[in-house]
Amino acid sequence: MNKLIIVITIICVWAFLYLENNYITTTQINIKFPKLPDTFDGYKIVHLSDLHNKRFGEDQKNLVRKIEDAHPDIIVFTGDLIDSRRFNAETSLDLMKRIVNIAPIYYVPGNHEWRSGRLETLCNDLKDIGVNVLCNAYDVIGKDGDGIYIIGIDDPSIYQAEDIETKVVKREIDRMMDEIQDNDAFKILLAHRPDMFPLYSDYGFNLVLSGHAHGGQIRLPFIGGLVAPNQGVLPEYTSGEYKMGDSTMVVSRGLGNSIFPQRLFNHPEVVVLTLIKE
Numbered sequence: 001m002n003k004l005i006i007v008i009t010i011i012c013v014w015a016f017l018y019l020e021n022n023y024i025t026t027t028q029i030n031i032k033f034p035k036l037p038d039t040f041d042g043y044k045i046v047h048l049s050d051l052h053n054k055r056f057g058e059d060q061k062n063l064v065r066k067i068e069d070a071h072p073d074i075i076v077f078t079g080d081l082i083d084s085r086r087f088n089a090e091t092s093l094d095l096m097k098r099i100v101n102i103a104p105i106y107y108v109p110g111n112h113e114w115r116s117g118r119l120e121t122l123c124n125d126l127k128d129i130g131v132n133v134l135c136n137a138y139d140v141i142g143k144d145g146d147g148i149y150i151i152g153i154d155d156p157s158i159y160q161a162e163d164i165e166t167k168v169v170k171r172e173i174d175r176m177m178d179e180i181q182d183n184d185a186f187k188i189l190l191a192h193r194p195d196m197f198p199l200y201s202d203y204g205f206n207l208v209l210s211g212h213a214h215g216g217q218i219r220l221p222f223i224g225g226l227v228a229p230n231q232g233v234l235p236e237y238t239s240g241e242y243k244m245g246d247s248t249m250v251v252s253r254g255l256g257n258s259i260f261p262q263r264l265f266n267h268p269e270v271v272v273l274t275l276i277k278e
Contacts, residue, residue, distance in 0.1 A: 017262060024056060024066050024255070025267040029241060031248055032278035033206055035186050037146035041277035046072040046103070046270060049192075049211025050254030052083040052112070053091045056268070060095045063255070063270070064102075070272045072103045074141065078211040079110020079155055079192030083258055087116050089125065096129050105131045106139070108152035110192040110212060111229075112258070115158075134190060136172045138180065148186040151176055151205075155192040155212075157230075169196060173203055194237035194251045195230045201247035207275075208249040213238040215253030218264040225266070239269075 036043075046067055056062040067075065081092045096105065107126060113119045123133045132139060134152020141148050153172055156165035180187075187205050194210035201208075216225010216238040225238035242249045253269040 020263045020265070020267060021257065021261075022056065022062075023267050024063060024270060026066055026070065026270045026272055027240075028272050028274070029250060030274045030276055031207065031241070031250075032276045033186065033248075034278045035184070035206055036275055036277045037143075037148065037186060038277055039144040039146040040148060040186070040275055043143075043275040044070065044072045045209075045273040045275070046070050046075045047078065047209050047250060047252050047273060048075065048255065048270060049078040049252040050080040050110070050214060050256055050258075051077075051092055051095065052080055052254075052256030052258050053086060053088040054256030054268075055091055056255075060098055063095065064098050066270045067099050068102055070270070072272070074150075075099060075103050075105045076150075076190055076209055077105065077107045078190050078209050078252065079108055080112045080211065080254070080256075080258070081107070081110075082112055082116060082122065083256070084112040084115035085258070087118065089118070089122055093125055093129065096126060096131055100130045106134055106150055106152065106190060107131050108134050108190040108192060109155055111155045111157040114155055136176070138176050148188065149180060149182075150188045150190065152190045157193075166196070166199065169199060173200075177203060193230060194242075194249060195235075197237060197242060197244060197247075197249050200249070201244040204246050206247065207273075208247055209252070209273075210237070210249060211252045211254050213251060213253075214257065215239045215263070215266040215269070217257075217260055217266065219266040221265075 138151040156168045189205040189208045213228035218226045228235035239253045255268040
């Protein structure tokens with residue numbers, strides 16, 4: 001009898017841990033913006049981040065189905081598509097091939113793409129698939145005569161010094177804002193690192209989309225995430241919606257894992273954002 005209880009307990013624990021890492025949740029977030037052009041009222045964005053080569057079912061069918069069910073106008077991916085410690089571009093590119101026909105994809109690299117030493121090759125492969133790669137670059141999304149800017153900033157972790165990282169990010173954002181020269185335009189920023197939100201908000205970006213924190217990896221009730229890169233223990237920005245000044249940031253809990261292989265109370269996440277004209 002005791003052996004049976006032990007076996008059942010082991011099976012239950014294994015099933016729980018498996019689901020924590022593999023059951024994808026869809027998080028619906030509606031955000032109101034007074035500056036949003038009227039034609040973008042109801043515009044839907046699927047936000048993905050931090051895949052780290054992970055597969056969700058054969059041919060990524062479980063993840064692809066979640067994205068299809070959302071019926072997005074665009075899909076954004078905010079970095080760490082691959083994992084630098086176990087580089088496997090094929091898995092990640094396969095996902096992009098399967099979703100690029102659902103909606104236009106906009107992508108910015110994360111720290112793992114930079115650390116892999118293969119960022120240029122990966123970005124070229126993504127462009128060949130039809131992905132819009134925004135490496136310190138921007139684009140205009142047009143709809144019925146109106147347009148909104150979508151801006152991508154590279155992850156600065158390659159510089160490995162906080163003061164230099166900040167200077168590099170400011171330099172690139174300043175350059176792009178000078179080129180845009182439209183302070184009243186609605187602007188979306190894709191940036192892998194959420195810890196720089198105070199800097200992003202200084203520029204008045206209407207919407208900032210980030211990842212990197214993996215939801216804090218382990219989430220506890222009333223506490224939230226326990227640890228995140230570049231934020232340490234009890235990080236401030238790990239999941240969901242944050243506001244500062246005129247800017248709103250949404251942080252994805254991501255899809256895969258990196259150094260620590262197990263999520264707890266923190267399922268992989270597909271974020272579905274709906275922009276609403278206030």
